[in-house]
Amino acid sequence: MHNQKELTIILGPTGVGKTDYSLELAKEYGSPIINCDSRQLFTEMRIGTAPPSPEQLACVKHYFIFSNSVQEFYTAGRYELEALALLQELFKEHDRLVMVGGSGMYIDALCNGLDDFPQADQQLRACLMKRLEQEGLENLRSQLKLIDNKSYQTIDIANPQRVVRALEVTLQTGRKFSDWKSVPKKVRPFEIKKIGLIRNRAELYNRINKRVDLMMADGLLEEVRSVLPYRNMPALKTVGYKELFDYIDGLTNLETAVDLIKRNSRRYAKRQLTYWGRDEEIRWYDQF
RNA sequence: AGGGGCAUAGUUCAAGGGUAGAAUAGCGGUCUCCAAAACCGUUGAUGGGCGUUCGAAUCGCUCUGCCCCUG
Numbered sequence: 001m002h003n004q005k006e007l008t009i010i011l012g013p014t015g016v017g018k019t020d021y022s023l024e025l026a027k028e029y030g031s032p033i034i035n036c037d038s039r040q041l042f043t044e045m046r047i048g049t050a051p052p053s054p055e056q057l058a059c060v061k062h063y064f065i066f067s068n069s070v071q072e073f074y075t076a077g078r079y080e081l082e083a084l085a086l087l088q089e090l091f092k093e094h095d096r097l098v099m100v101g102g103s104g105m106y107i108d109a110l111c112n113g114l115d116d117f118p119q120a121d122q123q124l125r126a127c128l129m130k131r132l133e134q135e136g137l138e139n140l141r142s143q144l145k146l147i148d149n150k151s152y153q154t155i156d157i158a159n160p161q162r163v164v165r166a167l168e169v170t171l172q173t174g175r176k177f178s179d180w181k182s183v184p185k186k187v188r189p190f191e192i193k194k195i196g197l198i199r200n201r202a203e204l205y206n207r208i209n210k211r212v213d214l215m216m217a218d219g220l221l222e223e224v225r226s227v228l229p230y231r232n233m234p235a236l237k238t239v240g241y242k243e244l245f246d247y248i249d250g251l252t253n254l255e256t257a258v259d260l261i262k263r264n265s266r267r268y269a270k271r272q273l274t275y276w277g278r279d280e281e282i283r284w285y286d287q288f
Numbered sequence: 289a290g291g292g293g294c295a296u297a298g299u300u301c302a303a304g305g306g307u308a309g310a311a312u313a314g315c316g317g318u319c320u321c322c323a324a325a326a327c328c329g330u331u332g333a334u335g336g337g338c339g340u341u342c343g344a345a346u347c348g349c350u351c352u353g354c355c356c357c358u359g
Contacts, residue, residue: 077320237322
């Protein structure tokens, strides 16, 4: 076996304790840490995304933390390419690397690859979103049925985001969305080990609730105010930010907004667990 | 202690004696680049006992618990 390179990915629901775990493992391996959290990427979001502390960042070299701006359109596809390139570079000097984060789709993109769709055309997407608003979902569905019936049959047509995406790819490329999706998993030139962290549900929820209070004490509201101009960017469709935008708009009071952040964080954690539930490659470790 | 009120899902609130509903929380699921996103589905209750009635969440008695008022 000439290939001894190994990537260890630490994943798990928000608030489970991934950051601390990753630092210990990285120290043991002498590895830097590659982030695979789709929100800790953004330099303007330093409180609401629970990134590593400045001390932790000083302790181990981190990649993909505060590396991008919320003004950019960042996607799982872009992450796949950039993270893969970085790994190739780092594996020249390391045999074992540590990756940590909670974005299931980003992890899948890195491990298995996405099909090579062209980059999304923001104008086309905006146009489709406008049609969605004006004509309604049913119209877009009908069109999808016409130009790519197989996608119509297989995707979740109750989900506007999916319908728009399938139409977008088909219209943009002249090739059916469903035809793009036939490629098998990509093979990566390194071994991948997935470590899942888990803990008792009630305790996890407690940790999440407390962490939200800490974020508020640390000035989350000010941070949210500072990114207000970019609130329509995908990066800011994020738990902790959405709810405080509503508060700033006067739609809720602060207490309600904070409660909603807690609830939505709990739900997010649950969805993460569901997402990973059928990934048999993950070895789960209960945290105490 | 005396007087009054209340008791329905984890919570907040419905149901003029006739199929106990809703909101919310909770739970479960979907997933090929907006993924901390966007969707889909779902469990669960009349405080205990006795009575009236063909039939009780609803009327009566009683017990328990909570709240208010008065010494």
